[in-house]
Amino acid sequence: MNVRAKPAEVSQGGVEGDVARVVTELVARARAAQRAFEFAGQDALDTAADAAAWAIMEPERNRLLAERAVADTGLGNADDKFRKNHRKTLGLLRDLRGQKTCGVIARDAATGIVEIARAVGVVAAITPSTNPAATPANKIINALKCGNAVIVAPSPKGHTSCALLVGFIHEQLAKAGLAPDLVQVLPPPISKAATAELLRQCDLVVATGSQANVRMAYTSGTPAFGVGAGNVASIVAASADPVDAAPKIALSKTFDNATSCSSENSVVIEDAIYQPMLDALAASGGVLLDHAAKxxxxxxxxxxxxxxxxxxxxxxAHIARLAGLDDIAAREPRFLMVEETGFGADYPFSGEKLAPVLTVYRARDFDDAGRIVHGIYSYMGAGHSVGLHTGDPEQAIRLGETLPVARVIANQAHCLATGGNFDNGLPFSLSMGCGTWGHNNFSGNLGFRHYLNTTRVAYPIEERVPELDDLLGDFFRRVGR
Incomplete structure (x- = not known):
C-alpha cells in the first residue's frame, strides 16, 4: 500500500484553488480504489488489465474511438488509428500474458534474495493528441496489471477521445465487479495548472507527448518516466535491396499521416545506391520536389x-495544396521528398516534421552515413532510434556501438517496429525512452515493469569472502602494486 500522500494546497483561492480541490478529489477516489485493489490478487489484476484492453479492442468501440480521434484532433486517419488501437493492444496483451506482478515474483537460493512485486500507487499518465486512445489505453493496461490506479491527463484536443475510452473502460470494469475509480481522466477544460497539480499529488508520472509536458513531469517533484523527442533517420546501405527497403520506408513514413515519433523524418542513402533507391521510393508513392517547390x-x-x-x-496531397503545389497534389502522392545537405536550425527539414515529408541525404559511404545521422541527432532526436536497411547485419551492431540511439531497427518498417511488432522481440509500447542522450532516465520501451516497485527480502547465506589476488591479481601483473 502506498502511504506517500502529498496533500494539495487548497487554501489558495480562485481558479487555482478550484483546480487543486478537483484534483484532490480525483486522487482521493483513486487512492481508495487502489488500496482495495492492490492486494486483490493476480487474477483481479489480470482481469482489470483485460477489461481495459477489450474496452478499446472491441471493433465497434475501436472504430468509434478512431473516428472520434481524427474528428477532434484533425490528426492522422481513422483506418490507421483503428489498426494501431488493435495491434498495439493485442501485442501488449501478449507481453503481459503470464507475467506475475504481485506477491513473490522471484527466489534465488544462491543469493538468498526473494523479490516481491509491489504497486506504486496512483499513476498520472500524460498522453498526446497524436494518439488520444492508443497511448492512454497502453498506460492504463500496464498500470492496472501492476495493481495501480491511474488518472489520465490528456491533451486538450484529445480529451473527448480519452474520456470516451475511459467510459468504455468503466463499463468493462463494472462487468468484472471492479471499481471504476481505478481509471479516471482529468475533467475539461484541460489546463497546465490541473496537469501540474495532478503530477504533484500522484505517486508516479508516465509522460508521453510534447517536450514541455515531459519537462513538467521531470520537474514535478514526483518520480517520473518521460520520453525524448523523435526525429528518426534511416540509413540505406549500398548492400540494401531498394525493392525491399522503399516500401517499408514508405509505409512507415505514411502510417497515420506520420503522427508517430517513430516515423522516419530523414533517409540517408549511400551514393552507390542513391538513384535506384530514389526510383524505388518514387515507385512507392513518393514525389521528389525541386528546389523551388522545396x-x-x-x-x-x-x-x-x-x-x-x-x-x-x-x-x-493536403500539404502540397497548402504550399500551392497543385500539380503535385493532383498526383495524389503518398509522401513528399526533399533533398538536403545540412542539419540544424538553418535546415528545418533536418528536424522532426510529424508529416508525410521525407528528407533525403546522400552519403559517400556507410561511415559518412553515420556521420550525417550523428549530425542530425546533434540537432534533434538524440537517443530515440535509427533505421537501417542493409544486406550486412553486422552494420546494425556498428550503429548501436557508435550512434546516440537506444534502438537500431534493421530491415523493418521503422514506425511499426520500434514500439514492438509481432516479427521482432521489442516489447509493445507507445512510449520509447531515449536514455541520457535524450535527457531521459531510461532507454527501453516503457513497459509494465516501470509501473512496479520491488521489495527484496535478504536471507543469510554462507559467507564467501574472496581473496584479494583473485580480484586484482591480473591488474597487479599488468600494472604492478
Missing part, C-alpha cells in the same frame, strides 16, 4: 521559425 513547402511548414500545425499529420 522552398514553397518550407514556407508553409515553418511559419516564423515554428513548425506549423496546419501541416501536422495531414496527407501529402
Amino acid at each position: 522552398a514553397r513547402l518550407q514556407d508553409v511548414m515553418w511559419k516564423g521559425g515554428k513548425l506549423s500545425a496546419d501541416c501536422t499529420a495531414k496527407s501529402a
